[in-house]
Amino acid sequence: MYMISPCFVMCSRDILELICKKLTIPDVAAFSSVCKNWHSATIDKAWIWVPETPWIVDNDPPKLEYRLYNWTHERHFEMIKGVMHNNTLINGSCKGWLIVRSDDQMCIWNLFSKAGYLLPPQHTNEYLRLPPFVFTASTCPHLNPITVVGVSHNQTLVWCSIGDKKWKDYRNCDEDDGPKYANVAFLNDQLYAIRVEGNTIDIFGVDGTQPYLIPLRTVQRATAPTEIPSQYFDLYLVESKGHMLAVTRYCHEDSVRTIPISGTTIGFQILKVEEDMLVNVESLEDQALFVGGLSCESLPSNHCPGHHENHIYFIGEHEDEDHYEWGHFKVDDKSMVKKMLEEPKQNFAPTPIWLLPRYKFNCNC
Template sequence: MVSWSDLCSDALGHIIGFLSLPDLQSFSAVCRNWRWVAKQNNCSPAEQLPWLMMKEDASTKKRKFYSLTEKRHYYIDIPELHNQCWIGSSFGWLFIVDGKFIPRLFNPFTRECYKLPLLPKFEEDMLQERLVKAVLSHDPSKKSDFTVLFLYRINLTKMAVWRPGENRWRCIPCMDHVADAIFFRGNFYLACSSDLFLISDVGSNPTMKLVMPLLLSGIEYLVDFMGELLLVERHLTNLGEWPHHFHVVTKRFAVHKLNLEEKTSSECKDFGDYAIFLGTSCPLVVNSQLFPGCKRNSIYFTDLGIKLYPEVYGCDDIGVYDFPRDAIEPYYPSEIFHPFAEPPIWLTPNINKL
């Protein structure tokens, strides 16, 4: 009789293609042979729904994650994230910075890490406020020739790029207000003030070129939606009275499809079976049919941290926007308080290696 541990690697690799992250971890713990198969790059796990990464547990110092699919928390010990600031994620990689202004790209599930050149120094107590966004051109797990675009603020918004093998950041002149950045169809694009720009010649002499005008009226996100570029506007409202109870939360979203060739935009109200995940991380688009409980034609969002009284409200602007009903619903228990200093972010488990 053949033992389960003796199943051929091809069969085991096929099984892995249907497993979520928790199931894959259990799979790899069965025996040495199964773990070896799970570690092979040619055995790709199933597409993963983004997890919500939250603050450390005060008693255990373990990082807390929330699985939308299972509606449960996971606590994972990740020492590399202790005393680190982060500004979101891209392809499942976190962009983290320590108190010495040393930035890193870090995959919390595989512990892979890229040490990046030093950042310009500014007030340490304002580190979180100065970091704006980091965007990857490609997944470093799959392509070694990738580019990091980093946005930060020192008086005005500044922009820099880095590629593996370089020992410093290359700065790019940009506009005062950069709403968002994205890598789309082989180029970086920026939503700046009232225009969309393309960054050309990233590898040698990065420069900005005007693509088309934009009409911006909220918090903006650039989203790669199945090969089409969307501009998503997040409209806010204040639930309190100025200046004593300034409590800003999301009211609704508006979505525009950008036609780069014709330099036009049109309103979009239907994502079909897809859902978009927005926050400080790079936007994510998933097929809701692959994940039980994931709402179709919706936008899942996390807090922006726009509050004058964070000790009172914390990061409570968390929900899912239902487009057909123009309504916002909770997806996470509202009674759980999120510290303002560590706003929850979306992180897609990147587990090409274990």
């Protein structure tokens, strides 16, 4: 067995931190497991910068570990599931955080920093008894502590802050039937929620001292679409370069097999939220989007080795029902390349998701 010299084990913290700054996230994880002294140098990981290329996380509930694929290093890794071990399911990712749920518990967890917080039990809101659960989270200083907002299976909004005992409904009690939503995202301290038809976004304020979300304004599509590739689609919201984008992934109708809709990808459409309308986006400029499962992330392409600007990278259902597809879509000319993931599906597990290797949020408000 290879032994580490005691002089290295007892290095001062400032030297260890200098070493950490040169390591990738997988190496930092290995570094922190050597001894208590080295682990202490990695506790405050917010200063670590590494290529942010999202990892692919295999979403297989029965396993005790998450299987991850790192695109930059072209390697597979396994990580212990952490705060909840048995039969857990990932419901989505948001800027490095996962929503993980079992039969009776939910938590928000950072796979890399190992920080995790239990959320109110599902039974405290009747609409959370069944998946799916689309979610977003914010640690904006104006929303202290962490605020989590989700879309429940009946397409209504629920929300909570860390430490709450139960989930809150977004509506006033006298509203019997409100809008139905498909996805949500924070842009600093405001919540954006896109309605299921994909042409309207409602914007809310969030105040942890209040029982309801605060409606601020509604924006709608400026012009009707000239062509709709399919009546079946997934909807995503993502913050990109200080703007909120609405992303539609169209699915081949013959391949749609699950709810929410997830089928073979045939194209994308992107809208941007302006002050009072939704407008078409023909270019992502230097950004790349990563779409998979119920979530979407936007990153500068120069932070993602091996990936190109103005592209959408996606994971979805393959026409072969035993496998998943992955590919990329070029926004300006709408060209698309798709391949089949080599490893077959396991036990009807949900679609793998993208996970960003981040340790904290950035907020510009």
